[in-house]
Amino acid sequence: MRLLLFLIVSALLYSQPVKDNCVVCHTAMDGPIQRPALLIKDDVHTANGLSCADCHGGDRTSDDPSAAMNKAKGFVGTPSRKAIPEFCAKCHSSPDLMRRYRPRQRVDQLELYKTSVHGKRLAAGDENVATCVDCHSVHDIRAVKDALSPVHPLHIPDTCGRCHADAKKMVKYGIPTNQVEEYRTSVHWNALSKGGDLSAPTCVSCHGNHGAKPPQVESVAAVCGTCHVLFEQLYQKSPHQPVFSAAGGGGGCIVCHSNHGIHLPSTAMLVGPKAVCSQCHEPATAGGKAAAQLGGWLDSLDASLKHSKEVLARAESSGMEVSEAQTRLLEGQDDLIKAEVALHSFHPEEIHKPIEAGLAVAEETLRAGQAALKEKDFRRIGLAISALFIAITVVALWLLIRRTEMNGSGYVAAPPNN
Amino acid sequence: MIAKVSHWLDDRLALSSIRELMAHKTVPVHSATRWYYFGGITLFLFGVQVVTGTLLLFYYRPTVAEGFDSVRFIMTRVEFGWLIRSIHSWSANLMIFAAFVHMFSVVFTHAYRPPRELTWASGIALLGLLLGFGFSGYLLPWNQISYFATKVGADVAGTMPLIGPGIARILRGGEDVGAPTLTRFFALHVMVLPMLTAALLAFHVLLVQKNGMSTPPWIPASRVRQMKFFPNFFLREAMVWYGALAVLGALAAIFPWELGEKADPFASAPKGIRPEWYFLAQFYTLKLLPSHVWIIEGELLGLAGFAIAAVSWVLLPVWGVKSSGEARTRLVTGAGIFMATYLVVFTILGYLK
Numbered sequence: 001m002r003l004l005l006f007l008i009v010s011a012l013l014y015s016q017p018v019k020d021n022c023v024v025c026h027t028a029m030d031g032p033i034q035r036p037a038l039l040i041k042d043d044v045h046t047a048n049g050l051s052c053a054d055c056h057g058g059d060r061t062s063d064d065p066s067a068a069m070n071k072a073k074g075f076v077g078t079p080s081r082k083a084i085p086e087f088c089a090k091c092h093s094s095p096d097l098m099r100r101y102r103p104r105q106r107v108d109q110l111e112l113y114k115t116s117v118h119g120k121r122l123a124a125g126d127e128n129v130a131t132c133v134d135c136h137s138v139h140d141i142r143a144v145k146d147a148l149s150p151v152h153p154l155h156i157p158d159t160c161g162r163c164h165a166d167a168k169k170m171v172k173y174g175i176p177t178n179q180v181e182e183y184r185t186s187v188h189w190n191a192l193s194k195g196g197d198l199s200a201p202t203c204v205s206c207h208g209n210h211g212a213k214p215p216q217v218e219s220v221a222a223v224c225g226t227c228h229v230l231f232e233q234l235y236q237k238s239p240h241q242p243v244f245s246a247a248g249g250g251g252g253c254i255v256c257h258s259n260h261g262i263h264l265p266s267t268a269m270l271v272g273p274k275a276v277c278s279q280c281h282e283p284a285t286a287g288g289k290a291a292a293q294l295g296g297w298l299d300s301l302d303a304s305l306k307h308s309k310e311v312l313a314r315a316e317s318s319g320m321e322v323s324e325a326q327t328r329l330l331e332g333q334d335d336l337i338k339a340e341v342a343l344h345s346f347h348p349e350e351i352h353k354p355i356e357a358g359l360a361v362a363e364e365t366l367r368a369g370q371a372a373l374k375e376k377d378f379r380r381i382g383l384a385i386s387a388l389f390i391a392i393t394v395v396a397l398w399l400l401i402r403r404t405e406m407n408g409s410g411y412v413a414a415p416p417n418n
Numbered sequence: 419m420i421a422k423v424s425h426w427l428d429d430r431l432a433l434s435s436i437r438e439l440m441a442h443k444t445v446p447v448h449s450a451t452r453w454y455y456f457g458g459i460t461l462f463l464f465g466v467q468v469v470t471g472t473l474l475l476f477y478y479r480p481t482v483a484e485g486f487d488s489v490r491f492i493m494t495r496v497e498f499g500w501l502i503r504s505i506h507s508w509s510a511n512l513m514i515f516a517a518f519v520h521m522f523s524v525v526f527t528h529a530y531r532p533p534r535e536l537t538w539a540s541g542i543a544l545l546g547l548l549l550g551f552g553f554s555g556y557l558l559p560w561n562q563i564s565y566f567a568t569k570v571g572a573d574v575a576g577t578m579p580l581i582g583p584g585i586a587r588i589l590r591g592g593e594d595v596g597a598p599t600l601t602r603f604f605a606l607h608v609m610v611l612p613m614l615t616a617a618l619l620a621f622h623v624l625l626v627q628k629n630g631m632s633t634p635p636w637i638p639a640s641r642v643r644q645m646k647f648f649p650n651f652f653l654r655e656a657m658v659w660y661g662a663l664a665v666l667g668a669l670a671a672i673f674p675w676e677l678g679e680k681a682d683p684f685a686s687a688p689k690g691i692r693p694e695w696y697f698l699a700q701f702y703t704l705k706l707l708p709s710h711v712w713i714i715e716g717e718l719l720g721l722a723g724f725a726i727a728a729v730s731w732v733l734l735p736v737w738g739v740k741s742s743g744e745a746r747t748r749l750v751t752g753a754g755i756f757m758a759t760y761l762v763v764f765t766i767l768g769y770l771k
Contacts, residue, residue: 319674321493321500379501383671390664397657401650410650411643412444 021063022052039140042148048101055087082122084131085113112211128169135159135209151209153192156202157183179203182261201227224253234345265340267302270295290348297355298339304362305332311369318376325368332361444644445651446633453523454631454651455658456516462659463513464619466666467551470506471608478558480604482597485560486680493677504670512666514552514696517545518761525734525754528745529632535735537625540618542732547615552694554607560600565681566691568603569595574704577717596683635745692768699761700724702768731757 026037040046045054053060057074059067069075079087089110091097098107109132113119118129135151142149150159161180163169170177183189183203191200204212206223225232235241235253244255256269256276269276270291281287308329315322335358342351404410428434445454477496479488492499521541524530530538557568572595576586591598633642645651693701700720707716730737738750 319672319676321490321674321677323490323677323679324494379671383667386667387664390660390667394657394660397653397660401653401657404649404653410646411447412646413643 020051020053020060021068022056022058022060025063025065025068036139042140042142044141044143044146081127081131082125084133085110085119085122088132109210112208115213116208116211117213130163134163153198153200153202156204157189160203179260182258186260186262187264188262228253230341231344234342238344238346240346267295267298270298293348294343294351297352298336298343301332301336301339301355301358301362304359304366305329305336308332308362308366308369311366311373315369315372315376318373320372320376322369322372325365325372328361328368329365332358332365335361440648441646443627443630443647445631445647447643447645448633448637448641450523450527450634450637451645453520453527455655456520456523457626458655459658459662460513460516460520461619461623462662463509463516463666464615466509466663467506467513468612470502470509473502474506475608480558480600482560482600482681485558485600486677489559490677493674500674501670504673504675505666507675508669508673509666510552510555511695512662514545514548517548518696521545522754522758524632525757526751527632527634528738528747528750529634530735531632531635531739531745532735532743534625534629534632537622537629538735539732540622540625544615544618544622547611547618549696550611551607551615552696554603554611556694557595557600557603558607559677560681561678562681562685562688563678563691565595565683566687567693568599569687570691570701571693571697572599574701574717574721577715578721579718594683635747695765695769698768699764702764702771705768705771727757 023037023040026034028034029037036052040052051060052058056078057076058069059073062068067073069077076087092105093107093110095107098105113132114123118131121129122131137150142152144151146152147154149155157180164175165177165180167177188201191197192202207213222232225235231253240255244252247255257263257265268274271277272295275291275295277291278288281291283289283292312322312326312329316326335354338354339351339358342354345351424433445451474492477488477492477499479485489503492503494500496502524538524541553568553571556564558564572586572589575589576582578585587593589599589602590596591602633639692698703723704717704720707720709716711719734750734753738746738753740746
């Protein structure tokens with residue numbers, strides 16, 4: 001009986017989760033010292049079974065503060081700002097340890113951080129620069145994919161902007177603070193925030209995250225080319241590449257497209273008062289004329305495709321079956337995109353090929369749309385003629401009935417069946 | 419010469435007896451005579467379906483790979499193919515509408531009374547077959563809407579207890595709507611249903627011929643004149659058919675039947691997916707039912723309700739007629755108004771919601 005009682009009590013005690021006295025005590029406190037204990041329930045480390053003591057050391061099982069926070073038990077307390085990267089890297093740079101929790105997660109964050117401007121300045125004693133906790137938060141650290149995480153793609157601009165959009169903080173570094181504001185007008189932010197495309201570029205996509213530093217911008221074409229592959233390949237072979245490279249600074253793509261406030265390109269970039277080409281090429285020069293010609297080609301194809309689309313839409317709304325032509329028109333749209341891509345080679349003959357193909361498609365689909373509209377008119381006329389014939393027949397039948405029944409013929413006064 | 423041929427044919431086909439029969443066939447003339455035309459309109463539209471359906475068969479290919487493209491070919495490449503296909507689709511809908519009007523006219527004029535119980539039952543069976551034509555034909559163009567509507571329809575059939583899963587599997591030819599379903603629906607649409615309909619239609623018309631047209635019970639027999647079927651009624655019927663043809667032509671020319679997009683089983687179901695209008699009232703009713711009513715599944719309860727209503731409707735000549743043979747006019751008219759109101763209101767709601 002005693003043995004049974006012992007076994008039951010042991011089982012009950014064993015089934016109780018181990019109490020975390022760090023959380024218990026700090027929750028009971030007031031002020032900033034309480035905050036970590038309240039935040040930690042949302043932390044990704046807690047969700048993975050880690051506790052305060054796994055980072056800060058000490059003995060979480062003891063309810064005696066002097067024992068729980070005893071340096072002999074490895075207690076390190078709050079790390080200095082300078083020590084934070086190494087502090088986090090104890091685990092995050094350990095492949096063996098990370099494999100247990102996130103086997104596919106990289107372990108080179110610290111190495112990258114050391115190469116970043118943030119890391120270098122921190123090493124040099126500037127404690128105002130960002131460390132791990134400035135971007136990832138502390139004690140309520142969430143996974144990147146968590147929509148509430150400050151490093152979730154949707155929040156990256158805000159997170160970087162907390163410092164980089166703050167003129168007071170940036171004044172001593174002499175760097176501009178309008179990047180986030182400009183970025184929020186860009187096609188990239190539009191794709192991310194309105195299009196819901198979480199793969200759309202944010203600050204870290206071009207500048208790097210842990211290894212963030214401006215030098216990457218020097219090879220702008222390579223950075224843009226990670227996504228816009230064809231554009232970069234054509235640009236590298238174009239006559240502009242050596243010129244822009246020789247100009248130094250942030251050349252490449254941003255000469256025409258700018259950097260943070262990248263807008264949807266249009267032919268207004270080639271011709272007209274806002275043309276970027278005219279910044280270097282006077283309109284009367286060969287370059288200026290070539291830009292005008294390219295703009296004209298693209299506009300002409302765009303207008304032709306739009307006209308065909310409008311005619312097909314009119315035919316469709318009249319109930320005509322034009323889906324084949326509409327599908328064919330998509331090939332014309334592809335040709336327009338090909339021409340816009342080929343533009344980055346800056347070789348007119350390369351650009352003219354898709355333009356020609358697209359114009360042929362526009363012409364063909366326009367003819368199909370016009371034929372459908374003509375067919376619609378034919379149907380209406382056919383309907384009117386047949387309706388007239390039917391009406392004449394009905395009237396004739398009615399007259400025939402009247403003549404047949406003129407003298408009451410055809411009616412009998414027989415009793416009904418039921 | 420003509421007389422000789424006529425005589426020759428008369429000897430072999432007994433045409434004179436048919437002529438005799440037509441000469442003596444009469445139609446009662448009273449305030450509700452106009453409702454008689456709806457049976458004829460339904461018959462006319464069925465004829466249009468047979469003709470246009472046969473023409474479509476020359477080009478339609480009943481496979482998942484070619485079904486949609488063959489209908490598009492009919493609509494865009496075949497001379498007047500658009501007209502044939504549009505008339506076939508519009509005529510199918512008008513035929514079902516005319517059949518419903520015909521059915522309710524029989525209810526409100528109490529024409530189901532003895533000796534016309536079998537005429538009524540065969541008529542209801544014909545309506546069921548027409549709905550079967552609609553359901554099976556809807557899938558044949560293999561477009562996005564028809565594909566998903568058929569999926570929903572087959573899933574609803576599958577919820578019936580015991581026999582449901584079996585029926586759904588037989589309909590689909592597998593666990594999901596796919597190539598076997600299209601082949602089965604095609605076979606049903608162009609062979610099984612037409613044969614059954616032809617036989618039942620002949621039986622229905624024969625009974626109409628045998629028992630004549632019914633006169634509503636509230637019209638005294640002494641006041642009812644009779645109109646000769648040929649030529650008087652026949653010419654009027656011809657006028658109505660011409661009118662129906664004009665309506666069909668206008669609908670087909672002004673509102674050609676849409677083709678939609680090719681079915682993509684991997685795409686998500688189009689928004690607001692719903693069946694054809696003649697199944698909409700039932701579909702909306704099932705949507706309104708809660709998932710469970712007490713311990714019974716809501717959908718199952720709905721289907722059971724429809725089944726009871728359908729059986730009761732077929733048995734109208736049993737519960738709608740007194741032992742003396744007179745119609746229970748108030749009860750049946752009330753039931754008819756209830757049924758018609760339910761169908762109209764729920765169909766409209768199904769469209770709007």
